[in-house]
Amino acid sequence: MNQAVSHTTFIIDGMHCGACTGRVERALAAEDGVTSASANLMARSARVEFEAPATPASLAEALAKAGYPVNQAEARLEIEGMTCATCTGRVERALTATPGVIAASVNLATQSAAVTYAQGAVAPSELVRAVEGAGYHARVHSQGEAAAPVADRQAAEAERIKRNVLISGALTLPVFVLAMGVHMIPAFHHWVAGTIGERTSWWIQFVLTALVLAFPGRVFLRIGIPALLRGAPEMNSLVALGSLAAFLYSAVVTIAPTLLPASAREVYFEAAAVIVTLILLGRWLEARAKGRAGQAISRLVGLRPTTAKVERASGVIELPVEELAPGDIIQLAPGERVAVDGEVIEGHGWIDESMLTGEPAPVEKTPGAKVTGGTVNGPSALSFRVTATGGDTVLSRIIALVEEAQGGKLPVQALVDKVTRVFVPVVMALSVLTFAIWMLAGQGFTHALVAAISVMIIACPCAMGLATPVSILVGTGRGAELGLLFRRGDALQRLSEVEIVAFDKTGTLTEGHPALTDFLPASPQFTPDEILAIAAGAEARSEHPLAQAILTEAEARGVTPAKSRGAKALPGRGLSAKVDGREVLLGNARAMEEAGIDCAMLSPAAQALASEGKTPVWLAVDGTLAALMAVSDPLKKYAHDAVAALQYDGAEVALISGDTKATVEAVGRQLGILRVIAGVLPEGKVEAVNSLRERGPTAFVGDGINDAPALAAADVGIAIGTGTDVAIEAAEVVLMHGDPQGVARAFALSRATMRNIKQNLFWAFAYNTALIPVAMGILVPFGGPGLSPMLAAGAMAFSSVFVVTNALRLRRAGA
Secondary structure (H helix, E strand, C coil), rough: CCCCEEEEEEEECCCCCCCCCCHHHHHHHHCCCCCEEEEECCEEEEEEEEEECCHHHHHHHHHHHHHCCCCCEEEEEEECCCHHCCCCCCCHHHHHHCCCEEEEEECCCCCCEEEEEEECCCCCCHHHHHHHHHHHHHHHECCCCCCCHHHHHHHHHHHHHHHHHHHHHHHHHHHHHHHHHHHHHHHHHHHHCCCHHHHHHHHHHHHHHHHHHHCCCCHHHHHHHHHCCCCCCCCHHHHHHHHHHHHHHHHHHHHHHHCCCHHHHHCCCCHHHHHHHHHHHHHHHHHHHHHCCHHHHHHHCCCCCEEEEEEEEEEEEEEEEEHHCCCEEEEEEECCEEEEEEEEEEEEEEEECCCHHCCCCCCEECCCCCCCCEEECCCCEEEEEEECHHCCCCHHHHHHHHHHHHHCCCCCCCHHHHHHHHHHHHHHHHHHHHHHHHHHCCCCCHHHHHHHHHHHHHHHCCHHHCCHHHHHHHHHHHHHCCEEEEECHHHHHHCCCCCCCEEEECCEECCCCCCEEEEEEEECCCCCHHHHHEEEEEECCCCCHHHHHHHHHHHHHHCCCEEEEEEEEEEEEEEEEEECCCEEEEEHHHHHHCCCCCCHHHHHHHHHHHHHCCHHHHHEEEEEEEEEEEEEEECCCHHHHHHHHHHHHCEEEECCCCHHHHHHHHHHHCCCCCCECCCCCCHHHHHHHHHHHCCCCCCEEECCHHHHHHHHCCCCCEECCCCCCHHHHHHHECCCCCCHHHHHHHHHHHHHHHHHHHHHHHHHHHHHHHHHHHHHHEEEEEEECCHHHHHHHHHHHHHHHHHHHHHHHHHCCCC
């Protein structure tokens, strides 16, 4: 069989008859590059042989269009040994070349890969073998195991590199002193010549440098040389070539000096040793910085207690959290952290949920209230029933969402991938060219070699590979701390491009339930509390939302509803009742008019309240007007600030609601929103969002089931976390609390993250563009190599540390 032909097998549950298999085979056969396709109804599978331009991803897409989507699975791999963008590109290509893999995304900052593959076509162990075939160690991250936070893995990596830095530094220091001291300090030169002699000094440098390369520097040789032999050089290859070239040339001068002319007998052991030490130092600083970048996840994981006190028939025992099960009764002591999600069954107290919502005020908990694992109990003891454990808890889902976003790849990364794929081969060609230029210029072998080594060392593409993923890592982590969850990393980029932010009204900018907002007595005969008691008494048995608002206000003020009887509903008007022996009428202006009650003195106030989107409610006692009240869905505390912040950042704000036009327009006026769309059903919200998208990228903010279609239709859907699960699942950004200011924070954070990425990319690309010519000696006015290999190594290490440190500034974003 032709070696270019690949094959794969797809599992397709949607096949139910012979006609289905025929359609599957025809859909596959119609794709360019497919040589054969065979569908098996019994096995619910399709085997395909194909060659370029067909790919597993294109075949899966063809089947989906035909109505027979492929069963897909996802695997997450933890990978060791990736050091630059070239490494991630190589691993990604190795994974996508594996038969059955539909898509693969490799992340340098998190040292991980997310792979989507056709279920049954490839096993996770085969994915590991593909990565190892590319020269890197890998393991499958099991869904059931506790997630090892990125910061923890990077802390272990930093500790390992630190040991190598200390060993390399201890061995390099004598080499550097012997080599540079002789050149810079005449007295030291004479002392060396008069004691151990130049040749012995070279031998000491030879042994120490060999130890540097054989032990702490072995990582560059172990990874870089095989990659070079495979014809796929990367950063480690450049370091290995540069340090080995300096070492081997110096070794020849030391061991067999007669092979070279006297003018060329110089040693560069210090260059080889210092290159390794400085690059290891840069990696150590980089690993430490990346560890700080991933600390948001570590802090979330650290919120999970390890044990809990569980009620059993024999008494209360302490059990590991892993052994808890739904239905268990947990005793929660004052000040103790909640172990898992549950529902309070006994006690009354307050719980600090700031880690979940970002709100500092504790939340009241009574029987029936939900508690969330990781939150902190106040001064009261509580008992709760476990409702979710393990990966089903809110905290675990938050961690999973943040890790998924941190492992994502932004569209802007595509440019970096294209450049880095050819970058290392181009750098090696430039290195050879540099050597040839200086040889032809008559500078001699030594100068030409030093310049060529400098080019290889200074051009390592570490900074390019880190520019995007480390900013995503910090940005999404900071978002988690602020209660902003980006369900996918690319939502960061798309949100930064949004020009229009459309809000649903109810539950998003308003509280989502009616409240008594205004209270105007019309007669001195009754005190305000007496009027409220009469109104609450009349409404005591009513299920109407407006009645509930009056009863809630009475409860909040500590007013006891008056005794009533004979309540009678007046459809479209209100109700009448006998309260404490008085005839009471409660309702709208029409009810008052029909009862012949004069409302003229408060009519202007009623009109003003109605213009604000409030519902006037009149109260008459014994045929005389007693009070005017107003009920409305009040604005959330910071709704105005949220809208103002978005408008200040240049976004146009729109309001979309199914409520009446007058009410929605009133809310729009209060918030300064000019574009208002009212009276729309869920389908109408989708149409409204699509019409806005014609004017620019649009985000939609909502919280209810009826908002889910619009959330999915928008360029970016933002769900209020206090809303329904359906809305949250349809969104790409989730606000963990109901404060609409979270939308403005998410918008600002996304823009800050994209600015940070652009800064990093500029630095990484500009750095290489500027310093490669300097290393070649092209930009040096008086000729000769531009930079020594030692300075090149230091500059290269600094560029990576700069990029990571710049990304760490995002930890203060949104403060």
